[in-house]
Amino acid sequence: MSDDIYQNLTQLGSDTVQPQSPDEAELERVQNPQADVAYNVRFVAPEFTSLCPMTGQPDFAHLVIDYVPGEWLVESKSLKLFLGSFRNHGAFHEDCTVTIARRLADFLEPQWLRIGGYWYPRGGIPIDVFYQTGPQPEGVWIPDQGVPPYRGRG
Template sequence: MAHGDTPTHGLTQLGQSVGLPASPEEAVLERVANPQAGHRYNVRFTAPEFTSLCPMTGQPDFAHLVIDYVPGDWLVESKSLKLYLTSFRNHGAFHEDCTIGIARRLVDTLDPAWLRIGGYWYPRGGIPIDVFYQTGPMPADVWIPDQGVPPYRGRG
């Protein structure tokens, strides 16, 4: 790190008052240098109240997202991730597009050693749709806990 730089040097959202991005495409997803680069470990983000819109009806869709990744040189800055995920509130897209789009944006931004996302969507039309993606085999040398989200059982 150059003299005068801090781990947050160059960030535009952390510590600032910023509005909600109008769309995921307009959201700025930021990264910070991994201070533990060279050590393999898992980072987990859980978004139990993720929302987007059905692209056909405009009705809200709800999901519980669990994102695991093994960082390389970069970590996602958590405020920018929160704003990015929140930007889906007024975004119309199918469950598969939201879930895989989030994973691909994170991979493009971070170039992680490994990433997995579980999108556990609440029923639409009586059918829950769960969407899963990972970049490759689960690393054998890193503890990756189960995502802990049970299958949807409804009322009974």
């Protein structure tokens, strides 16, 4: 594999400052060296945080992002910085989850993408948010996200 596909990366291997908002965060991508094969890529962020836009209190989620890449792969450090940029961002659970999915889908143009946002309860109600770009592609192994419904102490 040629190092040429990595030449435009600016964050990996460099000191980077955590973006203060999702709008400031810069996603980076590299050419997919296996673009002729349909396969699933999974990222799990079990400690995702954002802020309630009304109270400023922290909200916590377990995110599972699956995508079947086309020509592009997301560079993982840029994804981590992007997800971390929500820490001081005020938005409801639905908006955070769908914003992440749409930004990745627009940027990567994958064959398929889905996100499961499994949010921890606030006010006694967990809110789980799911988004996908279309039907799951045939012939690609995409495991269950493996996150059970919230049961509390039960």
